[in-house]
Amino acid sequence: MASRQVFLKDLKVADLKRELEERECETTGKKADLQNRLREALENEGENPDIFLFEIAGDINSALQSLKESLQQELQETSGNLRGMEQNLRGMEQKLIENMDRKLQENSSCLQKQIGEYVDGKFGEMENKLVTVEEEFQNKFLEMERKFATLVLEGGEQQRMINTTLKSPGSDIDRLSNPELSSRMEISRIRMKPPQFDGKSSWVNYLRQFEAAARANGWSLAEKATALTLALRGDATDILQTLSLEEQDDYHQLVKHLEMRYGQSHLEHVYHSQLKNRYQKSNESLQEFEADIARLVRLAYSSTPENVMERLAVQAFLDGLRDTETRQALTLARPSKLVDALARALEFEAAKESCRRQATIPKMEEDLEEGTCNEAEIRRVAKEILDKRPIRRWNGVKVRHIRGRRIEKKKAPPSSEKDVVIRRLTVVNDDWQRDELLRDQEHDPNLKPIVNWKKEGRKPTWEEVSRYSPTVKSYWAQWNSLVLCDGLLKRVLEKSDAYRSSIHETTGQTPASIVMGRELRLPCDLKFGCTPGDDVAGEDYVSTLRQRMDDIHERVRSNIQGASDRMKETYDINANDGRYQPGNQVWLYNPQRRRGLSPKLQSSWEGPYEVVTRINDVVYRIQKLPRGKPRVVHFNRLAPFAGSNDEQAEARVRHVSPPDGELSFEEFMSLHSNGQKARYGVTREEPRDLFQTPADFCLAHCVAADLRMSRGIALTFKKAFGQLEELRRQRPEVGRVLQITAAEQEKERSVFYLVTKQLSHHKPTYQTVWDTLVELRDVLLSQSISSLAIPKIASGLDGLDWRVIRSMLEVPSVYWN
Structure with a gap:
């Protein structure tokens, strides 16, 4: 193995640590600390650190490669020896079996003894050989381990791989000797867990993920069916109730049912229609519009080749663009892919935005509020028009007749900024005299009865109108649109124009803008002018109008939804929750x-x-x-x-026994505040006029302490009986009962005023109503009054529950009765 000599300053950190370990010194710290520590160790050994040369091993990779090759060679030799020994043993065993069978008939006992000794001897030899081979193999690996320990200088991934190799030498060496087997083993260790499907995400995307996990795990069809069944969650598990056990174990059948339930392949005609009607919305960016077009094209043409699908997507993108100039620019560019079309569209939009010029509005010389000149110009032009167009009378009405007239070319006058542009003009001809119109209306059989009724100031009933002609009935149905001015019947058309040009609370838009996409031009625009509109080219008018109406309708839908939510909240607040108690x-x-x-x-x-x-x-x-x-x-x-309309039905009401003692307010509310009625048979409800009751009945109703009585039945009592000064002298306070005497048809009756609140705009409470009813009972007992008529108090404008007030009237009346 190649080595080299280096000085102390050229040693690496790993080399420094190795030298320090050999000298049994500490190996922690930075490189400078390690160098100083090794310098001191060399000085202690009597060596000069500056000129001392260290032996460093060669390239670790080449060393590992050579070691790997030697290991492989030795392993192959050892494996060959083992396979030879195995073959020899098998041959010897076969020979022994044949000898035993041949000699068994001659002397079975002798043969058994000989065979046992022979087999024992052979197996002992084989065991000794195996032990020897194992010891040699173990010694080899121990020696290799020592070599690895001396060669590996840095920790990390290489040390971990070598340790793993030493711990499992057989499997790792086989993997190194067979790269294809090694790759299969690595793949077999991968276990991909498929995602869960709850029926809310896209089934197509989920199926792709599941198939990828199945391929990585190497699942069979049965395993894929089991894994897909276990991956279902939420609403998706309901599909299992419709499948048999055989279909559940069949992967193709399970996928087929899930495809029918959550797939999109059978909805291609729906996506065709959506793609055909897909246009760019007002607040939608080009990127969002392009992404939606790509999605719809892929869903609508799933089986179409990719190049054809791209052309269809580009065409749909061009047809749905909101801006006409952008669509024209892309048509000239002829993009082949949807991504290219989006890029060109974004570039064109950016260039158009940078080059956009601010529109200039010419300054008018005269203020629109000073309309005297404009009004004079309008009258002059109108007079010229009426003078040049002959008018004849037809059926009592003067009509302009222009049919057959030749339009003569006239030279236009020179223009100036003071010229008035008249969009629409409605002028009454001065030749139509008022007397002539009055005479025509008086002789018209359809208008004459309407004029007479208007003069009388009353609207006739349908019975009076039913004998007239359908035209009179039509005028009668339009009664509010007809007015009589100085004896002349006129129609008020401004109401319909005001309705169509006013913003409605629910929609947030005017009816004219919802139907026509623009606001009305009213006669007042001639006087005050109208807002200047955008100039739209003829070829862009349709697309611009469609875009404007889409925006208007989208806002209308949002406003209607908000109004619907508010109506529902109001209904829920006032709705009956349906909680009834036994006895109700x-x-x-x-x-x-x-x-x-x-x-x-x-x-x-x-x-x-x-x-x-x-x-x-x-x-x-x-x-x-x-x-x-x-x-x-x-x-x-x-x-x-809440009551009955006849006495027989009232008699069928089940009455309960009154309580033994007098109830307090708290006891009454605990018993009857939940709607349970108190019916002791001392009061009854009758639908009749309160002021037509017999004279022996006294009257009573609720008022405020300020005695305003400005609405409701209190106002009726005020007009019928008056005597406010007498009531004020009694010093009205909340909880008290005021009394006056009223004369009716030479008879007198008492009228009681129950003061249940301080001010007229306040609301009474159950406590104040209870206190006034108790005092009313005491007053009736003291005056020996046995009959009293009272309306539905505190339950109309005051907002209390009539069922509780009805029971409250019954309880004190028991002791009064």
């Missing part, structure tokens, strides 16, 4: 059709029913009063029952 009365929705009766005259609700049992959160058992058959229904078919 409910309506049952049962839309049964009765023969011979129109559906609009039938009632779809039956009742009242009483809730018997709450089976679960959504199912109830109900029973029709008084002794009906129980029924089990869903809560969506139920609605709260």
Whole structure:
């Protein structure tokens, strides 16, 4: 083995450590520390460190290669000797067996003894030889290990490989001697775990990953079927319920069913349609549009050759571009691949953006607000137009007649910045006199009744209009669009224009922009002008309009979705949660059709029913009063029952016994705040006019302490009875009851005002309503009043639950009754 001599300063770190290990010195630290430590060791040995030469081994790679070759040669020799010995042993064994069979008949006992001794001797010799060979082999490896220890100077990957070789010499040496076997062994150690499939990701991409893992693992069809079954997660596992055990173990059948469930090969016609109608969106970049086109083309033409697919993708990309100039530039460039088309489009967009010039708007000499000159110009032009176009009368209406007239060429006047551009002009002819129009309307049989009704200031009923002609009925349907000005009937067209040009709250756009893609030009634009629009070339008008309408419709969809969400939130807040307790009365929705009766005259609700049992959160058992058959229904078919419209039905209401003692407010709320009704038979609900009740009934209703009574039934009481000064003298406070005496038809009745809140814009509480009802009961007992009529208090504009207030009226009335 080649070696070389070097000085101390030329030694490497590994060489320094080796020399220090031979001299039993510490080998840690930096290179300078190692050199100083070795210098001191040489000085202790009496050597001069500056001129001392060290013996360094040659190239480690060549040494390893030579050692590997010698090991391989020795191993081959040893393997050949072992194979020869094995063949000899097998031949000797065969001969022994033949001799034993031949001599067995002569003397079996002797032969057995001889054969045993012979076999024992041979096996002993063979064992001795094997032991000798093993000892020689072990000595060889020990010697090789010592050589490796002296040659390996640096740790790391080479030392690990040598140690591995020494620990398993047989398998590693076979691998070194056979490179093909070595590569197969490395591949066989790889175990790729396939990803999981939950049905939400792409099945095509997952199948490619699974096939790659199966090829790396070397799986068979059965193993692939098992691995694919175990990889299913979530909704994808439902496919196993539709397969038999044989189909589940068949890989092709399993893939076929998954392909039908989650694949995309059977949806090519859908992707064809999507690709055909795919256009670049307003806020979509070219990169996003190109990626989506590439995806749709690959899905729609999966079996098409690659070059044809590229041409189809490029054509679809060109057809769907939003910008016409970019599309024209790419058409002239003729890109062959989709990537080239995207690159050209990005370059063109960048160049166009850098060269874009700011549009200049010419400055007007006159302010639009000073419209006297424009108005004079408009009237002059209108007068010239009307004078040059003959007008004749046809059927009582003056009409311009231009058919058959020859358009004469006239030399245009010189233009100037003061010229007025008139887009649209509506002018009433001065020859149409007001008296003439009045006379025509009076003699028109269809307009005359409408004019008379307008003069009377009332809208007739349908019974009055039904005997007239369809034209009169049409005018009657347009009643709000017709006005009478100085006896002349006119139509108000501004309302429809205002509707079409106003932004709606739900859509966030005007109806005109949604339908036509632009805003209306109204008559007021002649006076004040309109916003200048972009100049669009004729060939770009369609694409520009389509783009604008796509943007408008996209915003409208977003606004409608937001409005829908707000409506749902409002509905959920006010919706009935369907929580009924045993004893509550409910309506049952049962839309049964009765023969011979129109559906609009039938009632779809039956009742009242009483809730018997709450089976679960959504199912109830109900029973029709008084002794009906129980029924089990869903809560969506139920609605709260708040009273009856006839006394017979009220008599069927199940009454309960009143409590033994007087209830406090807290006890009442704990019993009836959940909707459970208190029905003791002392009150009843009747649908009638409150002010038409008999004179022996007193009246009562709720008011605020400020006595404003500006809305609701309180306003009706204020207009009917008045006496506000008398009420203020009683010093109204929350929880008190005010009383006045009203004279009606030579009779008097008492009217009670229940003060349930401080100010009219406040809301009452259950506590204040309870306090006023208790005081009202005491007042009625003190005055021996036995009949009282009261509306639905605190449940309309005040927002309290009428079911709780209804029970609250019942409880104090027990002790009053």
